[in-house]
Amino acid sequence: MMRTFDLEAAIGDWKSTLASKGIDKETLLELESHLRDFIADLRGQNISDESAFLRASKELSRDLAILQKELVDTRPSKALESATRIFHFNDLKIALRSIMKRPVTNLFNIAGLALGVIVFLLIMAFISTELSYDREFTHADRLYRLEFRIKNQGVVRPYSTSSPPIGPAISANLPEVASYVRLRHGDQGDPQLIENGDKRYYENRIFYADSTFFDLFDYPVIAGDAEQALNDPKSIVLTQQAALKYFGSSNVIGRTLLVDGNREFKVSLVLSDKLPSSHLDFDFLLPMTAYQPPSFGSLENWSWFTFYNYILLEPNANLDALETKIPQFLETHWREGISERVSLAVKPLTDIYLYSEENADKIGNSSSPVYIQVLSLFGSLLFVISILNYLALFRTLMRSRVDEFLVRKTFGANPQQIFKRVLNEAVMQGILTGTLAAMGIGFLYSFNPALLNNLLGSNGFPLLLFAFLIPVVIATLASFIIPTRSKSRKYANGELANEFRNKMIVAGQFGFTTLLIILSVMMTNQLHFISGRHLGFERENILVVSMLGEEAMQNFNSFKSEIIRTGNALQVGSARLGLEGRHGSYNLIPLGTSEEESYRMAIYPVGNEFLETLQIKIISGNTFQERPATDTTFQYIINQSAAKLLNWEEPVGRKVMLNGQGGMYGEIVGVVEDFNYRDLSYKLEPMVLFYRASATQFAYVRMPAGDHRATIENLSEIWNRTNPASPFVYEYLDTRLAGNYSQHKQVLHISDYLMYIALALSAIGLFGLTTHLTQLKSKEISIRRVMGSSVFAAYKLQVKQYLLLVTAGFLVATPLALFFVENWLDGFYYRIELSAIPVLVTFTGLCFVTLLVVSYGTLTTALKNPATVLRNKA
Amino acid sequence: MFSKELTAASSKPLILSLLAHGDNYGYNIIKQLKQLSNEKIIWSDAMLYPVLRRMENDKLITSYWQIEDGRKRKYYRITPAGKKEGARKTEEWQSTYDVLVKLRQPKLSTQ
Numbered sequence: 001m002m003r004t005f006d007l008e009a010a011i012g013d014w015k016s017t018l019a020s021k022g023i024d025k026e027t028l029l030e031l032e033s034h035l036r037d038f039i040a041d042l043r044g045q046n047i048s049d050e051s052a053f054l055r056a057s058k059e060l061s062r063d064l065a066i067l068q069k070e071l072v073d074t075r076p077s078k079a080l081e082s083a084t085r086i087f088h089f090n091d092l093k094i095a096l097r098s099i100m101k102r103p104v105t106n107l108f109n110i111a112g113l114a115l116g117v118i119v120f121l122l123i124m125a126f127i128s129t130e131l132s133y134d135r136e137f138t139h140a141d142r143l144y145r146l147e148f149r150i151k152n153q154g155v156v157r158p159y160s161t162s163s164p165p166i167g168p169a170i171s172a173n174l175p176e177v178a179s180y181v182r183l184r185h186g187d188q189g190d191p192q193l194i195e196n197g198d199k200r201y202y203e204n205r206i207f208y209a210d211s212t213f214f215d216l217f218d219y220p221v222i223a224g225d226a227e228q229a230l231n232d233p234k235s236i237v238l239t240q241q242a243a244l245k246y247f248g249s250s251n252v253i254g255r256t257l258l259v260d261g262n263r264e265f266k267v268s269l270v271l272s273d274k275l276p277s278s279h280l281d282f283d284f285l286l287p288m289t290a291y292q293p294p295s296f297g298s299l300e301n302w303s304w305f306t307f308y309n310y311i312l313l314e315p316n317a318n319l320d321a322l323e324t325k326i327p328q329f330l331e332t333h334w335r336e337g338i339s340e341r342v343s344l345a346v347k348p349l350t351d352i353y354l355y356s357e358e359n360a361d362k363i364g365n366s367s368s369p370v371y372i373q374v375l376s377l378f379g380s381l382l383f384v385i386s387i388l389n390y391l392a393l394f395r396t397l398m399r400s401r402v403d404e405f406l407v408r409k410t411f412g413a414n415p416q417q418i419f420k421r422v423l424n425e426a427v428m429q430g431i432l433t434g435t436l437a438a439m440g441i442g443f444l445y446s447f448n449p450a451l452l453n454n455l456l457g458s459n460g461f462p463l464l465l466f467a468f469l470i471p472v473v474i475a476t477l478a479s480f481i482i483p484t485r486s487k488s489r490k491y492a493n494g495e496l497a498n499e500f501r502n503k504m505i506v507a508g509q510f511g512f513t514t515l516l517i518i519l520s521v522m523m524t525n526q527l528h529f530i531s532g533r534h535l536g537f538e539r540e541n542i543l544v545v546s547m548l549g550e551e552a553m554q555n556f557n558s559f560k561s562e563i564i565r566t567g568n569a570l571q572v573g574s575a576r577l578g579l580e581g582r583h584g585s586y587n588l589i590p591l592g593t594s595e596e597e598s599y600r601m602a603i604y605p606v607g608n609e610f611l612e613t614l615q616i617k618i619i620s621g622n623t624f625q626e627r628p629a630t631d632t633t634f635q636y637i638i639n640q641s642a643a644k645l646l647n648w649e650e651p652v653g654r655k656v657m658l659n660g661q662g663g664m665y666g667e668i669v670g671v672v673e674d675f676n677y678r679d680l681s682y683k684l685e686p687m688v689l690f691y692r693a694s695a696t697q698f699a700y701v702r703m704p705a706g707d708h709r710a711t712i713e714n715l716s717e718i719w720n721r722t723n724p725a726s727p728f729v730y731e732y733l734d735t736r737l738a739g740n741y742s743q744h745k746q747v748l749h750i751s752d753y754l755m756y757i758a759l760a761l762s763a764i765g766l767f768g769l770t771t772h773l774t775q776l777k778s779k780e781i782s783i784r785r786v787m788g789s790s791v792f793a794a795y796k797l798q799v800k801q802y803l804l805l806v807t808a809g810f811l812v813a814t815p816l817a818l819f820f821v822e823n824w825l826d827g828f829y830y831r832i833e834l835s836a837i838p839v840l841v842t843f844t845g846l847c848f849v850t851l852l853v854v855s856y857g858t859l860t861t862a863l864k865n866p867a868t869v870l871r872n873k874a
Numbered sequence: 875m876f877s878k879e880l881t882a883a884s885s886k887p888l889i890l891s892l893l894a895h896g897d898n899y900g901y902n903i904i905k906q907l908k909q910l911s912n913e914k915i916i917w918s919d920a921m922l923y924p925v926l927r928r929m930e931n932d933k934l935i936t937s938y939w940q941i942e943d944g945r946k947r948k949y950y951r952i953t954p955a956g957k958k959e960g961a962r963k964t965e966e967w968q969s970t971y972d973v974l975v976k977l978r979q980p981k982l983s984t985q
Contacts, residue, residue: 026948027923027927029946029948030900030923030948031923033899033900033901033945033946033947033948034900034901034919036945037901037902038901038919041905059918059919060919060920061920
């Protein structure tokens with residue numbers, strides 16, 4: 001078959017070849033036109049199509065390289081041109097290749113920085129969430145809480161509560177106050193039974209609130225009228241979550257719920273699920289008009305302070321003026337002379353979450369500035385260290401390539417070109433680090449969205465963006481800081497070593513590392529310490545069963561004897577309260593002394609075998625004894641703090657009156673070790689436990705260790721037999737306590753991780769730095785060897801220098817760290833003492849790591865034939 | 875054929891001078907210069923277009939597309955700035971040439 005030449009096809013092929021070399025469309029058209037003219041001319045000379053095409057295309061392609069370079073390069077503007085030069089894809093590919101040549105060092109570098117960035121961003125997110133509490137309310141800046149400060153035995157105690165008549169009175173009488181709202185937990189703060197048909201749960205996220213609640217706190221609403229919501233004494237406000245729980249829908253206005261088994265409430269308002277972050281934490285609001293005070297209290301009682309009073313100030317009201325009027329206000333409306341004992345603090349709403357008073361019923365969410373202090377300090381230190389590490393390792397990497405740069409220079413590269421390579425590699429590293437950091441945050445997010453939602457709020461997206469951009473910026477800057485454009489020449493000449501500056505950098509980094517390690521170890525120790533490693537009672541294998549409601553309480557004994565009889569538990573005790581940190585307080589008056597003497601005590605009414613079940617240690621005296629019903633003397637057991645306060649030689653046997661004169665007459669029968677009925681960031685109060693057979697609201701069931709599933713099933717079965725009317729509600733004691741410490745625990749976990757990350761980063765940093773410096777020294781070491789020094793002598797010299805630097809950094813950083821830690825610890829009532837151990841361990845650890853790295857670096861050089869090393873060194 | 879340096883130095887004035895006679899396209903520019911120089915000026919096809927592109931960037935010439943014989947051709951036209959530049963360049967070349975001519979005389983007179 002004759003082969004025919006297809007000119008058009010050949011031209012098409014030719015065009016696509018040129019196009020693939022980056023020549024643009026218009027130039028291509030022009031070249032094609034040229035080619036066709038050329039071919040037409042050649043045809044005129046009787047040359048075949050094929051030969052004409054070959055000749056013409058050869059002519060045109062002869063200097064294709066020139067053509068391509070000129071045509072591709074001459075088009076863009078100057079600025080664009082330089083930009084494309086820096087970020088040319090090929091350049092990045094080359095940079096990536098060069099990074100891959102040193103995978104381990106680069107991985108260290110990239111991972112270290114990514115870790116630092118991730119930690120820093122997460123901490124920033126956490127802090128911004130912590131600071132955002134209660135700021136979303138429209139009137140946040142005009143809202144305050146009135147809190148009692150009560151003087152007792154010369155000590156002023158802060159409370160977060162005040163008495164119920166205060167809100168209405170202050171709002172009516174002081175012009176600065178525009179409005180008020182009172183909040184109170186239901187029945188003594190015990191969980192209340194809420195029912196809708198067969199949906200029956202105990203709830204404790206309930207507040208009674210005045211109808212003005214939504215004037216002060218503008219919560220977003222999905223159904224109902226907030227203005228009217230709490231006007232009717234038979235109305236109830238729900239969160240969407242609660243509405244879904246009881247009705248399976250949020251469209252439930254007008255539906256009824258049964259509270260406490262006998263009171264019906266109509267749903268008047270459903271709040272949106274997107275509630276502003278606030279210290280107030282509730283699922284249900286009931287009208288204050290529906291509140292039934294206990295026998296000893298009333299809404300007119302000024303000395304009954306279990307209410308939270310919030311006030312809204314008038315716009316532009318003078319807070320100082322208000323505060324100066326308060327003592328007179330208390331004198332006028334309460335009673336004369338009261339302001340000597342009681343004062344009223346006006347606390348800004350936005351301070352409540354972070355600075356809540358210790359003597360508070362748990363109103364909801366609270367935190368502590370300690371967390372912010374600890375985490376922001378850790379976060380910034382880690383960030384700084386990771387950047388320093390990055391710079392040090394980057395130096396090392398570049399330094400190790402001086403030979404390569406020299407060769408490039410020999411082959412005609414100018415300093416700018418060498419700098420460009422460095423810059424490209426830095427940008428590439430930044431991109432890799434940023435990707436890793438963003439992926440890390442994304443991974444954490446997908447791994448545990450709940451935790452991160454808590455941490456990030458709705459700021460997830462910018463966080464990822466920041467995670468990517470920060471490393472890119474840092475890396476790019478690194479290439480400018482380390483081998484600057486002007487220095488790239490020096491670089492190429494191998495003259496980077498500036499002895500003194502290098503030493504300062506090393507000492508500085510050692511110092512930073514010391515600071516970070518000492519701070520993180522000591523702060524973490526303190527947090528562990530206050531999180532109650534030692535609670536003073538047994539918390540494992542104990543189930544807390546709610547026995548709420550008259551019937552259940554009365555059935556306690558049959559429930560208990562059934563459990564013991566069937567062998568499902570080792571011991572069962574009971575108490576009025578559930579050890580979640582809540583307690584009442586009474587004045588204790590010793591009998592036989594002057595009337596003036598009275599001591600404020602936390603009180604804990606307990607039933608049978610409470611102390612035994614929880615294995616609370618009795619120091620002196622006895623536990624409670626069963627006494628004849630005719631004996632109306634109360635039995636009291638005090639804790640160590642109370643014994644210390646009372647300061648009696650022998651407290652056991654002393655007669656005292658509780659709840660003031662004419663209160664509960666009784667005898668102290670024993671003293672127990674202090675036990676943590678609440679978070680140890682607060683001081684444990686002097687406490688009186690008193691025996692009351694009817695204190696059976698909570699049953700404490702101590703089970704044998706092991707798998708409790710079968711036991712719990714049995715308990716549930718026994719419960720249903722003995723208490724058919726109420727739901728079986730139980731919780732492990734340690735879970736219950738964890739509620740007290742959940743915030744603590746979270747921060748504790750975070751700070752634990754941070755400590756490990758700090759240690760890891762420090763090790764990476766030291767590795768990078770010392771490797772860098774021993775590299776610089778390799779020439780010196782080799783020369784010393786040539787001049788007759790032994791391997792050991794060369795090694796000793798190096799190690800000595802580094803240990804001196806470690807010591808220098810350590811000596812500067814340690815006092816600084818100790819000073820800071822001491823100041824910080826001063827803010828705690830229960831605190832660890834400064835000890836030398838973490839300091840010494842840090843020092844030893846640093847020396848050890850340094851020794852290891854320096855040994856590696858020095859010995860690899862020192863053991864080599866010095867001639868080999870020197871031959872390769874300029 | 876001229877040396878590489880001379881070709882490079884002369885390309886701009888030659889193109890400007892040629893375009894001063896009328897608009898022209900790439901292939902024809904090379905062809906006409908070849909004829910005018912008695913085949914002494916032979917430019918590589920690949921060299922011309924970058925030069926044209928640079929001159930266009932420097933606003934010495936402009937370009938437009940025109941359809942001829944059913945084919946598109948890119949024509950170049952000299953701008954006023956190009957004319958000025960061309961005159962200046964020609965002046966330079968003329969001076970150089972004058973000096974060369976004078977130098978060819980056996981007796982050198984500098985006054």
